[in-house]
Amino acid sequence: MTAPIRDGVPAFTPTEMMTVAASRALTSRDVCFVGIGAPSAACNLARLTHAPGVTLIYESGTIGTRPDVLPLSIGDGELCDTALTTVSVPEMFRYWLQGGRITVGFLGGAQIDRFANLNTTVVGDYAKPKVRLPGGGGAPEIATHCQEVFITMAMGARAFVDRLPFVTSLGHGTGGDDRRRRGATTKGPTRVITDLCVMTPDPETKELTVASIHAGATRDVIRDACGWPVRFADVVEETPVPSAEELAILRDLHARTKRAHGGA
Amino acid sequence: MARFMTLADAVAETVRDGDTVAMEGFTHLIPYAAGHEVIRQGRRDLTLIRMTPDILYDQMIGMGCAAKLKFSWGGNPGVGSLHRMRDAVENAWPRPLDLEEHSHAAMANAYEAGAANLPFAAFRGYVGADLPKVNPNIRSVTCPFTGEVLAAVPAIRPDVAIIHALRADREGNVMLEGIVGVQKEAVLAARRSIVTVEEIVDDFGPRNANAVILPSWTVGAIVAVPGGAFPSYAHGYYKRNNAFYIAWDPIARERDTFLAWMKTNVLEGRPEDFAARARRPAAA
Numbered sequence: 268m269t270a271p272i273r274d275g276v277p278a279f280t281p282t283e284m285m286t287v288a289a290s291r292a293l294t295s296r297d298v299c300f301v302g303i304g305a306p307s308a309a310c311n312l313a314r315l316t317h318a319p320g321v322t323l324i325y326e327s328g329t330i331g332t333r334p335d336v337l338p339l340s341i342g343d344g345e346l347c348d349t350a351l352t353t354v355s356v357p358e359m360f361r362y363w364l365q366g367g368r369i370t371v372g373f374l375g376g377a378q379i380d381r382f383a384n385l386n387t388t389v390v391g392d393y394a395k396p397k398v399r400l401p402g403g404g405g406a407p408e409i410a411t412h413c414q415e416v417f418i419t420m421a422m423g424a425r426a427f428v429d430r431l432p433f434v435t436s437l438g439h440g441t442g443g444d445d446r447r448r449r450g451a452t453t454k455g456p457t458r459v460i461t462d463l464c465v466m467t468p469d470p471e472t473k474e475l476t477v478a479s480i481h482a483g484a485t486r487d488v489i490r491d492a493c494g495w496p497v498r499f500a501d502v503v504e505e506t507p508v509p510s511a512e513e514l515a516i517l518r519d520l521h522a523r524t525k526r527a528h529g530g531a
Numbered sequence: 532m533a534r535f536m537t538l539a540d541a542v543a544e545t546v547r548d549g550d551t552v553a554m555e556g557f558t559h560l561i562p563y564a565a566g567h568e569v570i571r572q573g574r575r576d577l578t579l580i581r582m583t584p585d586i587l588y589d590q591m592i593g594m595g596c597a598a599k600l601k602f603s604w605g606g607n608p609g610v611g612s613l614h615r616m617r618d619a620v621e622n623a624w625p626r627p628l629d630l631e632e633h634s635h636a637a638m639a640n641a642y643e644a645g646a647a648n649l650p651f652a653a654f655r656g657y658v659g660a661d662l663p664k665v666n667p668n669i670r671s672v673t674c675p676f677t678g679e680v681l682a683a684v685p686a687i688r689p690d691v692a693i694i695h696a697l698r699a700d701r702e703g704n705v706m707l708e709g710i711v712g713v714q715k716e717a718v719l720a721a722r723r724s725i726v727t728v729e730e731i732v733d734d735f736g737p738r739n740a741n742a743v744i745l746p747s748w749t750v751g752a753i754v755a756v757p758g759g760a761f762p763s764y765a766h767g768y769y770k771r772n773n774a775f776y777i778a779w780d781p782i783a784r785e786r787d788t789f790l791a792w793m794k795t796n797v798l799e800g801r802p803e804d805f806a807a808r809a810r811r812p813a814a815a
Contacts, residue, residue, distance in 0.1 A: 303609055326635060327557050327710045339773040340608030342558025344764055347709050355743075356557050356582070356713045357639040365636065365655055384659075388632075393665045399620040401606030401613075404583070407660040408636040437659030449659040450680075529774025 279509050281462035282421070284481045286312055286517060287509040289373075289419040289460040295320030299371045300364065300409050303341050305419045306373035308520070309460075311337060315516050324369065326405040328354045336527040337520060345527075360405070364412045372413030374406055374436070375420050378428050381474050381495045382445075383418060383438030383456035385410070386431045393433060403435040410436035415454040422461040422492035429495045439473035446473070463489050465506060469498070479504035533703025533726075533747040538802045541725045541752035542568045546577075546691055549598075553580040553642075553689040553721060554587065556763060557712030558608065558771070562695040563587050564759035564805045565727050567797045569693075570594045580689055582638045582713065586762070586779050589613040590797065592628060593789055599629040601687075603638045610776055614783040624786065632666055637684045642713045644686035645720025656682040692721035695760045696745070697767065698735060699728045703747030706735050709766030711743045718745055727756040729768050756802045758809030769809040 279287075289309035293299060295318045301310045303325075311334065314321050322331050327342035331351030338346050347353050354363070363369065376385035377400050387406065391397030410416055416438075420426060438456045439446045446455050459466040459475055463484040466475040477489060477499045490497055509517075536544070546552060546569055554562050566587045569577075578599040581588055585607060591597055593615030605616050619628035633641070640652035653672050663669040663682075672683040694714040696707040705726050707714065718724045726745070731753075758765075762775035782792045796804075 327559070327712070329710065339610070339776060340558045340771070342608075342710050342712075343771055343773070344559065344709070344766060347559070347766065353710055355711050355715070356635070357643045357716060360636040360639045361643075361654070388661070393661075396621060399605075399612075399617045402602065402604050402632055403634050403660070403662065404604030405635040407634040407658075407662065408656050411658045412655070434659065434661040440659055446659065451658050527773075528777065529772075 279514055281481065281483070283509060283514060283517060284506070285419060285421065285460055285462040287513045288465055288481070288506055289417065290316065290513070292417050292458055292460065293318050293321050293371065297370045298322040298324065298368060299373055300324050300326070300369045300405070300413055302374045302406070303338070305375045307337055308517070309419055310373055311520060312513065312517050315520065316513055324363065326356070326359060328356055328359045330354065330363070335523065337524040339528055360408065364405070364408055367412065369413045370415070372409040372416045374409060374416060374418050376418065376435075378426055378431055379418065379420065379459065380428060380431045380438075382440060382442050383459060383468060383475055384431055384434045384440065385418070385436045385438065386433045388433045388435045390432055406436040410438070410455070411451045411453060413453060416456045417458045417460065418456055419460040422463050422489065424492060424494045427493045427495070439468060442473045443471070463492060474498060476500050477503055479506040481506045482508050533699070533750045533753050535703070535731070536752045536754055538565060538568045538727065538754045538756060539572070541754050542572055545723050545725050545752055546574055548574055549576045550690040551578040551580065552691045552693065553687065553717045554693040555581060555712055555714045555717040556695060556760065557583065557710055559710040559712065559764055559766060560695045560707060560714065560760050561585065561587055561763035562693050562727055562759065563761055563763060564756040564802045565693045565695070565725055566591055567800060568802065570596060570793070570797055580687060582635055583608070584613065584616065586613070586776065589615040589783055590793065592616050592619050593625070593783070594793060595625040597628060598626070599631065601631040601633070603633045603635045607776060607779060610780050614780070615789060618786070631668060632662060633669070633684060634660070634662065637669070637682065638687070639713055641684050641687040642716035642720055645688045646716040649686055651683050651685050653681040653683050687720055689717070689721040690723060692717040692724045694718060694724070695727045695756070695765070697729050697765060699726065699731050699753050699755075700735055701731065701733060703750065703753055705745040705750055705753065706738065706742055708739060708742040715743050715745060718750060724751040725754065726750050726752070727754045727759040729757055729759070729765050731755045756805055758805035758807070759802065761805050761809040
């Protein structure tokens with residue numbers, strides 16, 4: 268997929284489109300628990316564009332951090348140096364996350380299913396895995412303690428799967444009111460931002476449904492990149508393309524980050 | 532009670548084959564120099580505990596030190612897999628590795644319970660997650676006041692905690708600040724401890740009254756190892772060497788490149804090498 272040039276706005280990559288679309292999900296009122304990788308880029312882009320008041324929290328204990336470059340890890344010194352305050356890891360998980368102080372958990376994942384459950388633990392059998400993934404880290408409790416969860420990850424049939432081999436963190440379970448029946452009192456995933464489209468859970472069934480399609484993508488491309496027969500909303504919007512300002516700020520952020528991490 | 536020692540003596544005296552060893556430092560202040568000494572002394576059958584086993588535990592697992600790993604996130608942050616950990620789990624190389632896997636919330640609560648001399652930790656966790664199905668140490672407890680069912684995990688009580696701190700004073704009090712992770716809890720939960728520090732000073736001088744201080748009577752061996760957290764970092768001393776974390780990926784991908792790197796940099800290395808590494812701007 269290549270994205271077009273429109274109305275003089277420069278071309279952008281699907282990944283840039285994904286980051287920009289994800290960033291737009293946040294507002295200045297949010298207190299956001301930031302996952303590393305794609306979520307971190309989106310959250311900091313939001314802070315540098317339309318949501319300057321957003322409070323970003325990383326699980327290393329940094330609260331209200333404003334990094335000049337994207338961290339490679341969740342505990343880079345940059346996060347602590349620019350934070351309002353830094354707390355211990357037990358305090359972070361007990362008072363701030365479990366304490367219900369976070370409005371949005373922003374997660375990525377290796378695999379997702381149609382009810383936005385995530386797997387970052389294993390592919391194959393747990394005891395004898397084909398691929399051993401890093402594991403859950405903070406995600407199992409981020410997924411249930413934050414008021415809502417945004418997920419951002421690139422689409423592909425190996426990532427968007429019909430059946431997860433392992434549920435690392437709960438989305439909407441088996442759909443419907445299953446999440447609530449299992450004891451989660453928060454909303455769970457309300458938005459999944461991919462490189463091709465934005466999905467939202469159906470209000471009744473909680474199955475992820477394509478709500479808007481990015482410029483350059485098509486229904487067929489999305490179907491091919493999804494491991495289940497993906498549904499489309501009755502009215503599917505076209506995702507607004509990135510503005511020149513969003514792209515410039517994002518590219519600048521990535522360029523600073525690359526220089527800071529040793530040009531690798 | 533704190534005693535100033537060489538790193539070789541501290542490890543020889545404190546870490547025994549078969550011990551349960553927690554080496555903490557949440558991205559910041561990871562005790563690399565001490566871990567390398569454990570590898571050099573050939574410790575075996577360790578149960579390694581760490582929330583985020585990053586490159587240090589990849590090295591220890593790849594060198595065959597560990598029989599078991601208790602952890603909550605095992606990756607090279609922002610880079611990808613820990614290839615030596617994966618090789619141990621997927622192919623039992625160089626030996627099988629048992630896993631006891633938790634979430635960060637569970638590990639943090641379990642360390643705190645250990646420091647507080649409690650037998651277990653209770654928290655709201657693991658709702659709808661599969662880990663309780665594969666880890667028999669994740670259980671539940673019912674609140675006697677409300678009837679709410681909470682997740683429960685055993686307290687972490689290691690034989691040995693190993694951390695890297697910023698400074699010790701001449702009396703053996705230890706100070707760290709910045710991202711302080713779970714190091715205070717790990718040391719207070721453990722029977723014995725080793726603390727490496729960037730420097731030993733006459734007096735801590737002006738400092739935040741809420742800096743983490745471990746009084747001398749709560750720590751064991753203290754060793755000055757400048758740069759001892761490289762390629763992790765020490766707040767105010769040197770930055771995280773992200774280029775090294777990126778460069779580690781191809782080194783660890785194959786067994787022979789890994790073993791060659793470990794021979795040159797660890798088996799034939801010395802604690803004194805860390806000072807120069809931490810000063811160097813780019814990867815080795």
